[in-house]
Amino acid sequence: MTIDMQGKVVLVWPHDLSQRHVTQVLQEHTPWVVKNLQAMSEKVRPHVQPPTHITLAALAQSFSVHYQVSLEPCKLVEHDHTLTISGDVADIEAVRQRLNIWLKKKGHQYLKPWLAQVATEMGVAYHDVSIRLQKTRWGSCSAKKRISLNAALLFLPDFLVRHVFVHELTHLKHLNHSSHFWQDVALFEPDFQKHGRLLKQYAKDVPLWLTQPFDVGFDKVVREDVS
Ligand SMILES: [Zn+2]
Incomplete structure:
Protein backbone atom coordinates (compact mmCIF):
# COMPACT_ATOMS: atom_id res chain seq x y z
CA MET A 1 0.00 0.00 0.00
CA VAL A 44 1.34 21.69 2.85
CA ARG A 45 -0.03 24.08 5.48
CA PRO A 46 -0.09 27.62 4.03
CA HIS A 47 2.78 29.90 4.97
CA VAL A 48 1.66 32.29 7.65
CA GLN A 49 3.78 35.36 8.18
CA PRO A 50 3.13 38.13 10.66
CA PRO A 51 1.24 40.94 8.92
CA THR A 52 2.93 44.06 7.57
CA HIS A 53 -0.46 45.58 6.65
CA ILE A 54 -3.88 45.16 8.20
CA THR A 55 -7.07 46.34 6.52
CA LEU A 56 -10.25 46.53 8.56
CA ALA A 57 -12.75 46.64 5.69
CA ALA A 58 -15.73 47.25 8.00
CA LEU A 59 -14.18 50.54 9.14
CA ALA A 60 -12.49 51.40 5.82
CA GLN A 61 -9.23 51.69 7.76
CA SER A 62 -5.76 50.39 6.95
CA PHE A 63 -2.74 50.07 9.19
CA SER A 64 0.88 49.33 8.47
CA VAL A 65 2.68 47.17 10.99
CA HIS A 66 6.30 47.70 12.00
CA TYR A 67 8.43 45.45 14.14
CA GLN A 68 11.22 46.72 16.40
CA VAL A 69 13.51 44.28 18.13
CA SER A 70 14.50 45.00 21.73
CA LEU A 71 14.95 43.10 24.96
CA GLU A 72 11.74 44.46 26.51
CA PRO A 73 8.56 42.38 26.72
CA CYS A 74 6.43 42.64 23.58
CA LYS A 75 4.13 45.65 23.29
CA LEU A 76 1.99 47.24 20.59
CA VAL A 77 1.53 50.96 20.06
CA GLU A 78 -0.92 52.44 17.55
CA HIS A 79 -0.21 55.85 16.15
CA ASP A 80 -1.61 57.45 13.03
CA HIS A 81 -2.54 54.21 11.23
CA THR A 82 0.77 52.60 12.11
CA LEU A 83 1.12 49.76 14.57
CA THR A 84 4.54 49.37 16.13
CA ILE A 85 5.18 46.06 17.80
CA SER A 86 8.37 46.30 19.82
CA GLY A 87 10.22 44.11 22.24
CA ASP A 88 11.07 40.46 21.94
CA VAL A 89 9.28 40.13 18.59
CA ALA A 90 10.92 36.76 17.97
CA ASP A 91 8.41 35.49 20.55
CA ILE A 92 5.77 34.81 17.91
CA GLU A 93 3.06 33.86 20.36
CA ALA A 94 3.53 37.17 22.17
CA VAL A 95 3.23 39.03 18.84
CA ARG A 96 0.05 37.17 17.99
CA GLN A 97 -1.38 37.99 21.41
CA ARG A 98 -0.64 41.71 21.03
CA LEU A 99 -2.39 41.73 17.63
CA ASN A 100 -5.38 39.81 18.95
CA ILE A 101 -5.77 42.12 21.93
CA TRP A 102 -5.55 45.14 19.61
CA LEU A 103 -8.23 43.68 17.33
CA LYS A 104 -10.55 42.95 20.25
CA LYS A 105 -10.12 46.54 21.47
CA LYS A 106 -11.16 47.77 18.03
CA GLY A 107 -14.17 45.46 18.32
CA HIS A 108 -15.16 47.03 21.64
CA GLN A 109 -14.66 50.49 20.23
CA TYR A 110 -16.61 50.05 16.98
CA LEU A 111 -18.74 46.88 17.00
CA LYS A 112 -20.43 47.55 20.37
CA PRO A 113 -21.96 50.97 19.55
CA TRP A 114 -22.78 49.76 16.03
CA LEU A 115 -24.71 46.76 17.41
CA ALA A 116 -26.55 49.07 19.81
CA GLN A 117 -27.59 51.25 16.90
CA VAL A 118 -28.99 48.31 14.88
CA ALA A 119 -30.79 46.99 18.00
CA THR A 120 -32.51 50.37 18.44
CA GLU A 121 -33.52 50.34 14.79
CA MET A 122 -35.00 46.84 15.23
CA GLY A 123 -36.66 47.69 18.54
CA VAL A 124 -34.95 44.89 20.51
CA ALA A 125 -32.81 44.94 23.65
CA TYR A 126 -30.03 42.61 24.82
CA HIS A 127 -28.46 42.14 28.22
CA ASP A 128 -24.83 42.57 27.29
CA VAL A 129 -22.32 42.00 24.52
CA SER A 130 -18.84 40.50 24.53
CA ILE A 131 -16.15 40.67 21.89
CA ARG A 132 -14.15 37.50 21.32
CA LEU A 133 -12.07 35.77 18.70
CA GLN A 134 -14.06 32.61 18.14
CA LYS A 135 -12.62 30.16 15.66
CA THR A 136 -15.83 29.11 13.93
CA ARG A 137 -18.59 31.65 14.64
CA TRP A 138 -19.27 35.24 13.68
CA GLY A 139 -21.54 35.71 16.64
CA SER A 140 -23.95 34.06 19.03
CA CYS A 141 -26.91 34.92 21.21
CA SER A 142 -27.83 33.12 24.43
CA ALA A 143 -31.17 32.57 26.14
CA LYS A 144 -30.01 35.12 28.73
CA LYS A 145 -29.85 37.71 25.93
CA ARG A 146 -26.08 37.88 25.92
CA ILE A 147 -24.62 38.53 22.50
CA SER A 148 -21.10 37.54 21.61
CA LEU A 149 -19.41 38.98 18.52
CA ASN A 150 -16.26 37.87 16.75
CA ALA A 151 -13.72 40.69 16.45
CA ALA A 152 -12.86 39.24 13.01
CA LEU A 153 -16.11 40.84 11.79
CA LEU A 154 -13.96 43.94 11.33
CA PHE A 155 -12.37 42.29 8.29
CA LEU A 156 -15.75 42.06 6.51
CA PRO A 157 -17.44 44.78 4.46
CA ASP A 158 -19.91 46.78 6.56
CA PHE A 159 -23.07 45.35 4.99
CA LEU A 160 -22.02 41.84 6.08
CA VAL A 161 -21.36 43.02 9.63
CA ARG A 162 -24.90 44.36 9.64
CA HIS A 163 -26.09 41.00 8.26
CA VAL A 164 -24.54 39.21 11.26
CA PHE A 165 -25.95 41.82 13.68
CA VAL A 166 -29.50 41.43 12.33
CA HIS A 167 -29.15 37.63 12.56
CA GLU A 168 -27.99 37.65 16.19
CA LEU A 169 -30.45 40.35 17.27
CA THR A 170 -33.34 38.38 15.72
CA HIS A 171 -32.33 35.48 17.99
CA LEU A 172 -33.46 37.69 20.90
CA LYS A 173 -36.99 36.94 19.68
CA HIS A 174 -36.47 33.44 18.26
CA LEU A 175 -33.79 31.17 19.71
CA ASN A 176 -33.96 28.94 16.63
CA HIS A 177 -33.81 29.06 12.85
CA SER A 178 -37.55 28.55 12.30
CA SER A 179 -39.52 30.13 9.44
CA HIS A 180 -40.65 32.84 11.91
CA PHE A 181 -37.00 33.63 12.61
CA TRP A 182 -36.20 34.10 8.90
CA GLN A 183 -39.36 36.17 8.35
CA ASP A 184 -38.19 38.57 11.06
CA VAL A 185 -34.64 38.63 9.67
CA ALA A 186 -36.06 39.59 6.26
CA LEU A 187 -37.79 42.65 7.75
CA PHE A 188 -34.43 44.31 8.38
CA GLU A 189 -32.23 42.35 6.01
CA PRO A 190 -34.21 41.60 2.82
CA ASP A 191 -31.10 40.26 1.04
CA PHE A 192 -30.21 37.84 3.83
CA GLN A 193 -29.93 34.84 1.50
CA LYS A 194 -27.53 36.55 -0.88
CA HIS A 195 -25.55 38.03 2.00
CA GLY A 196 -25.39 34.67 3.74
CA ARG A 197 -23.71 33.20 0.67
CA LEU A 198 -21.34 36.16 0.45
CA LEU A 199 -20.45 35.76 4.12
CA LYS A 200 -19.16 32.26 3.41
CA GLN A 201 -16.98 33.61 0.60
CA TYR A 202 -15.62 36.50 2.63
CA ALA A 203 -14.81 34.17 5.51
CA LYS A 204 -11.91 32.97 3.36
CA ASP A 205 -10.49 36.51 3.36
CA VAL A 206 -9.98 36.65 7.11
CA PRO A 207 -6.20 36.87 7.39
CA LEU A 208 -4.44 33.64 8.23
CA TRP A 209 -2.37 35.25 10.97
CA LEU A 210 -5.53 35.47 13.05
CA THR A 211 -6.35 31.80 13.01
CA GLN A 212 -3.17 29.90 12.14
CA PRO A 213 0.16 29.58 13.90
CA PHE A 214 2.91 31.68 12.40
CA ASP A 215 5.68 30.02 10.49
CA VAL A 216 8.88 29.38 12.37
CA GLY A 217 10.66 31.47 9.75
CA PHE A 218 9.22 34.55 11.43
CA ASP A 219 12.58 35.91 12.50
CA LYS A 220 13.62 36.63 8.95
CA VAL A 221 10.63 38.84 8.23
CA VAL A 222 11.04 40.69 11.47
CA ARG A 223 14.64 41.52 10.75
CA GLU A 224 13.77 42.81 7.29
CA ASP A 225 11.03 44.97 8.75
CA VAL A 226 13.05 46.61 11.48
CA SER A 227 13.05 50.30 10.75
ZN1 LIG B 1 -28.48 31.73 14.13
Whole structure:
Protein backbone atom coordinates (compact mmCIF):
# COMPACT_ATOMS: atom_id res chain seq x y z
CA MET A 1 0.00 0.00 0.00
CA THR A 2 1.36 3.43 -0.95
CA ILE A 3 0.23 7.06 -0.76
CA ASP A 4 1.31 9.36 -3.58
CA MET A 5 2.03 13.10 -3.35
CA GLN A 6 -1.57 13.96 -4.25
CA GLY A 7 -2.78 11.87 -1.34
CA LYS A 8 -4.03 9.02 -3.52
CA VAL A 9 -3.89 5.67 -1.74
CA VAL A 10 -2.86 2.75 -3.96
CA LEU A 11 -3.20 -0.87 -2.91
CA VAL A 12 -1.63 -3.59 -5.00
CA TRP A 13 -2.45 -7.20 -4.20
CA PRO A 14 -1.68 -10.66 -5.63
CA HIS A 15 -4.39 -11.84 -8.02
CA ASP A 16 -5.17 -14.91 -5.93
CA LEU A 17 -6.05 -12.88 -2.82
CA SER A 18 -9.76 -13.05 -1.99
CA GLN A 19 -11.96 -9.93 -1.95
CA ARG A 20 -12.63 -10.53 1.74
CA HIS A 21 -8.92 -10.57 2.48
CA VAL A 22 -8.37 -7.32 0.56
CA THR A 23 -11.13 -5.63 2.58
CA GLN A 24 -9.52 -6.88 5.75
CA VAL A 25 -6.11 -5.49 4.76
CA LEU A 26 -7.74 -2.15 3.97
CA GLN A 27 -9.45 -2.01 7.34
CA GLU A 28 -6.30 -2.94 9.23
CA HIS A 29 -4.32 -0.21 7.49
CA THR A 30 -6.88 2.57 7.83
CA PRO A 31 -5.15 4.13 10.89
CA TRP A 32 -1.84 4.12 8.98
CA VAL A 33 -3.49 5.88 5.99
CA VAL A 34 -5.19 8.49 8.20
CA LYS A 35 -1.95 9.18 10.09
CA ASN A 36 0.03 9.69 6.88
CA LEU A 37 -2.60 11.84 5.19
CA GLN A 38 -2.67 14.08 8.27
CA ALA A 39 1.12 14.38 8.29
CA MET A 40 1.02 15.30 4.58
CA SER A 41 -1.65 17.99 5.03
CA GLU A 42 0.44 19.57 7.79
CA LYS A 43 3.38 19.76 5.43
CA VAL A 44 1.34 21.69 2.85
CA ARG A 45 -0.03 24.08 5.48
CA PRO A 46 -0.09 27.62 4.03
CA HIS A 47 2.78 29.90 4.97
CA VAL A 48 1.66 32.29 7.65
CA GLN A 49 3.78 35.36 8.18
CA PRO A 50 3.13 38.13 10.66
CA PRO A 51 1.24 40.94 8.92
CA THR A 52 2.93 44.06 7.57
CA HIS A 53 -0.46 45.58 6.65
CA ILE A 54 -3.88 45.16 8.20
CA THR A 55 -7.07 46.34 6.52
CA LEU A 56 -10.25 46.53 8.56
CA ALA A 57 -12.75 46.64 5.69
CA ALA A 58 -15.73 47.25 8.00
CA LEU A 59 -14.18 50.54 9.14
CA ALA A 60 -12.49 51.40 5.82
CA GLN A 61 -9.23 51.69 7.76
CA SER A 62 -5.76 50.39 6.95
CA PHE A 63 -2.74 50.07 9.19
CA SER A 64 0.88 49.33 8.47
CA VAL A 65 2.68 47.17 10.99
CA HIS A 66 6.30 47.70 12.00
CA TYR A 67 8.43 45.45 14.14
CA GLN A 68 11.22 46.72 16.40
CA VAL A 69 13.51 44.28 18.13
CA SER A 70 14.50 45.00 21.73
CA LEU A 71 14.95 43.10 24.96
CA GLU A 72 11.74 44.46 26.51
CA PRO A 73 8.56 42.38 26.72
CA CYS A 74 6.43 42.64 23.58
CA LYS A 75 4.13 45.65 23.29
CA LEU A 76 1.99 47.24 20.59
CA VAL A 77 1.53 50.96 20.06
CA GLU A 78 -0.92 52.44 17.55
CA HIS A 79 -0.21 55.85 16.15
CA ASP A 80 -1.61 57.45 13.03
CA HIS A 81 -2.54 54.21 11.23
CA THR A 82 0.77 52.60 12.11
CA LEU A 83 1.12 49.76 14.57
CA THR A 84 4.54 49.37 16.13
CA ILE A 85 5.18 46.06 17.80
CA SER A 86 8.37 46.30 19.82
CA GLY A 87 10.22 44.11 22.24
CA ASP A 88 11.07 40.46 21.94
CA VAL A 89 9.28 40.13 18.59
CA ALA A 90 10.92 36.76 17.97
CA ASP A 91 8.41 35.49 20.55
CA ILE A 92 5.77 34.81 17.91
CA GLU A 93 3.06 33.86 20.36
CA ALA A 94 3.53 37.17 22.17
CA VAL A 95 3.23 39.03 18.84
CA ARG A 96 0.05 37.17 17.99
CA GLN A 97 -1.38 37.99 21.41
CA ARG A 98 -0.64 41.71 21.03
CA LEU A 99 -2.39 41.73 17.63
CA ASN A 100 -5.38 39.81 18.95
CA ILE A 101 -5.77 42.12 21.93
CA TRP A 102 -5.55 45.14 19.61
CA LEU A 103 -8.23 43.68 17.33
CA LYS A 104 -10.55 42.95 20.25
CA LYS A 105 -10.12 46.54 21.47
CA LYS A 106 -11.16 47.77 18.03
CA GLY A 107 -14.17 45.46 18.32
CA HIS A 108 -15.16 47.03 21.64
CA GLN A 109 -14.66 50.49 20.23
CA TYR A 110 -16.61 50.05 16.98
CA LEU A 111 -18.74 46.88 17.00
CA LYS A 112 -20.43 47.55 20.37
CA PRO A 113 -21.96 50.97 19.55
CA TRP A 114 -22.78 49.76 16.03
CA LEU A 115 -24.71 46.76 17.41
CA ALA A 116 -26.55 49.07 19.81
CA GLN A 117 -27.59 51.25 16.90
CA VAL A 118 -28.99 48.31 14.88
CA ALA A 119 -30.79 46.99 18.00
CA THR A 120 -32.51 50.37 18.44
CA GLU A 121 -33.52 50.34 14.79
CA MET A 122 -35.00 46.84 15.23
CA GLY A 123 -36.66 47.69 18.54
CA VAL A 124 -34.95 44.89 20.51
CA ALA A 125 -32.81 44.94 23.65
CA TYR A 126 -30.03 42.61 24.82
CA HIS A 127 -28.46 42.14 28.22
CA ASP A 128 -24.83 42.57 27.29
CA VAL A 129 -22.32 42.00 24.52
CA SER A 130 -18.84 40.50 24.53
CA ILE A 131 -16.15 40.67 21.89
CA ARG A 132 -14.15 37.50 21.32
CA LEU A 133 -12.07 35.77 18.70
CA GLN A 134 -14.06 32.61 18.14
CA LYS A 135 -12.62 30.16 15.66
CA THR A 136 -15.83 29.11 13.93
CA ARG A 137 -18.59 31.65 14.64
CA TRP A 138 -19.27 35.24 13.68
CA GLY A 139 -21.54 35.71 16.64
CA SER A 140 -23.95 34.06 19.03
CA CYS A 141 -26.91 34.92 21.21
CA SER A 142 -27.83 33.12 24.43
CA ALA A 143 -31.17 32.57 26.14
CA LYS A 144 -30.01 35.12 28.73
CA LYS A 145 -29.85 37.71 25.93
CA ARG A 146 -26.08 37.88 25.92
CA ILE A 147 -24.62 38.53 22.50
CA SER A 148 -21.10 37.54 21.61
CA LEU A 149 -19.41 38.98 18.52
CA ASN A 150 -16.26 37.87 16.75
CA ALA A 151 -13.72 40.69 16.45
CA ALA A 152 -12.86 39.24 13.01
CA LEU A 153 -16.11 40.84 11.79
CA LEU A 154 -13.96 43.94 11.33
CA PHE A 155 -12.37 42.29 8.29
CA LEU A 156 -15.75 42.06 6.51
CA PRO A 157 -17.44 44.78 4.46
CA ASP A 158 -19.91 46.78 6.56
CA PHE A 159 -23.07 45.35 4.99
CA LEU A 160 -22.02 41.84 6.08
CA VAL A 161 -21.36 43.02 9.63
CA ARG A 162 -24.90 44.36 9.64
CA HIS A 163 -26.09 41.00 8.26
CA VAL A 164 -24.54 39.21 11.26
CA PHE A 165 -25.95 41.82 13.68
CA VAL A 166 -29.50 41.43 12.33
CA HIS A 167 -29.15 37.63 12.56
CA GLU A 168 -27.99 37.65 16.19
CA LEU A 169 -30.45 40.35 17.27
CA THR A 170 -33.34 38.38 15.72
CA HIS A 171 -32.33 35.48 17.99
CA LEU A 172 -33.46 37.69 20.90
CA LYS A 173 -36.99 36.94 19.68
CA HIS A 174 -36.47 33.44 18.26
CA LEU A 175 -33.79 31.17 19.71
CA ASN A 176 -33.96 28.94 16.63
CA HIS A 177 -33.81 29.06 12.85
CA SER A 178 -37.55 28.55 12.30
CA SER A 179 -39.52 30.13 9.44
CA HIS A 180 -40.65 32.84 11.91
CA PHE A 181 -37.00 33.63 12.61
CA TRP A 182 -36.20 34.10 8.90
CA GLN A 183 -39.36 36.17 8.35
CA ASP A 184 -38.19 38.57 11.06
CA VAL A 185 -34.64 38.63 9.67
CA ALA A 186 -36.06 39.59 6.26
CA LEU A 187 -37.79 42.65 7.75
CA PHE A 188 -34.43 44.31 8.38
CA GLU A 189 -32.23 42.35 6.01
CA PRO A 190 -34.21 41.60 2.82
CA ASP A 191 -31.10 40.26 1.04
CA PHE A 192 -30.21 37.84 3.83
CA GLN A 193 -29.93 34.84 1.50
CA LYS A 194 -27.53 36.55 -0.88
CA HIS A 195 -25.55 38.03 2.00
CA GLY A 196 -25.39 34.67 3.74
CA ARG A 197 -23.71 33.20 0.67
CA LEU A 198 -21.34 36.16 0.45
CA LEU A 199 -20.45 35.76 4.12
CA LYS A 200 -19.16 32.26 3.41
CA GLN A 201 -16.98 33.61 0.60
CA TYR A 202 -15.62 36.50 2.63
CA ALA A 203 -14.81 34.17 5.51
CA LYS A 204 -11.91 32.97 3.36
CA ASP A 205 -10.49 36.51 3.36
CA VAL A 206 -9.98 36.65 7.11
CA PRO A 207 -6.20 36.87 7.39
CA LEU A 208 -4.44 33.64 8.23
CA TRP A 209 -2.37 35.25 10.97
CA LEU A 210 -5.53 35.47 13.05
CA THR A 211 -6.35 31.80 13.01
CA GLN A 212 -3.17 29.90 12.14
CA PRO A 213 0.16 29.58 13.90
CA PHE A 214 2.91 31.68 12.40
CA ASP A 215 5.68 30.02 10.49
CA VAL A 216 8.88 29.38 12.37
CA GLY A 217 10.66 31.47 9.75
CA PHE A 218 9.22 34.55 11.43
CA ASP A 219 12.58 35.91 12.50
CA LYS A 220 13.62 36.63 8.95
CA VAL A 221 10.63 38.84 8.23
CA VAL A 222 11.04 40.69 11.47
CA ARG A 223 14.64 41.52 10.75
CA GLU A 224 13.77 42.81 7.29
CA ASP A 225 11.03 44.97 8.75
CA VAL A 226 13.05 46.61 11.48
CA SER A 227 13.05 50.30 10.75
ZN1 LIG B 1 -28.48 31.73 14.13
